[in-house]
Amino acid sequence: MSALEFREARAEDLEAIIRLHEEDELGAHGDVWSPETRPAYEAAFAAIAKSPENMLFVAVDGDEVVGTFQLTFIPNLTGRGALRVKVESVKVKAARRSGGIGARMMAHVESVARARGAAMLELTSNKTRKDAHRFYERLGFSRSHEGFKKRL
């Protein structure tokens, strides 16, 4: 745990990242790493890597990827032109949960966001993830909004 480091994800981290998504029983996004799904993940990874407004991170303990999150920097008029940062796809390896990794990840999110001059962090969390909601509220997030989704 003391060796936990954060860095931007590299192409060779992709399988480990998707394995973290696979462990997610609530999201129901059908994420699984296989020869069939790999090209779609590689294309999405390339799009994120190319984007100046997206950063995909991994939390690494030694050689092991134990967490991941994505940041999207959103220029916006609201709030007198305040830059926002959307936090997405926050995952901690199941076997390593409740060990403080999530809190350290979110502290890293804040430091990256502040360094970029952002005024606001935002994220959405499925209504069934009660533990996650308590976690974000402990970190000073306000549950002020309803989050809507529509599949196209």
Place this chain on the structure above:
Amino acid sequence: MSALEFREARAEDLEAIIRLHEEDELGAHGDVWSPETRPAYEAAFAAIAKSPENMLFVAVDGDEVVGTFQLTFIPNLTGRGALRVKVESVKVKAARRSGGIGARMMAHVESVARARGAAMLELTSNKTRKDAHRFYERLGFSRSHEGFKKRL
């Protein structure tokens, strides 16, 4: 109303767009168009215009800006690499509300998102905006998530 058109916002629309934000009594984002605030809005507008992943729209009836919204295209690993579109800062001119402009705006959002190959629309709405929630649910959005914010 029959003349309603949608197009990307131009620099000369900026004051009219911020006037729509001024009418928003719930958001409490302190948005007001003045000589002091104008430079910040102009900088944010330039950042949005430069971004390949953000589009700011206006709904125009003749020469009048009657609505606005922003789209953010977010490349993402979740859902087998599905592109998401976040809808932000949806505003309809107060004097023109309940006339169907909002529904036509959201239909335009969907067509732009589909044309870009997006698999998912998402948005958040302040918990106090009960009318807006019913509106989004009528349009097929699912209120599946809690929306968290933290000011930095």
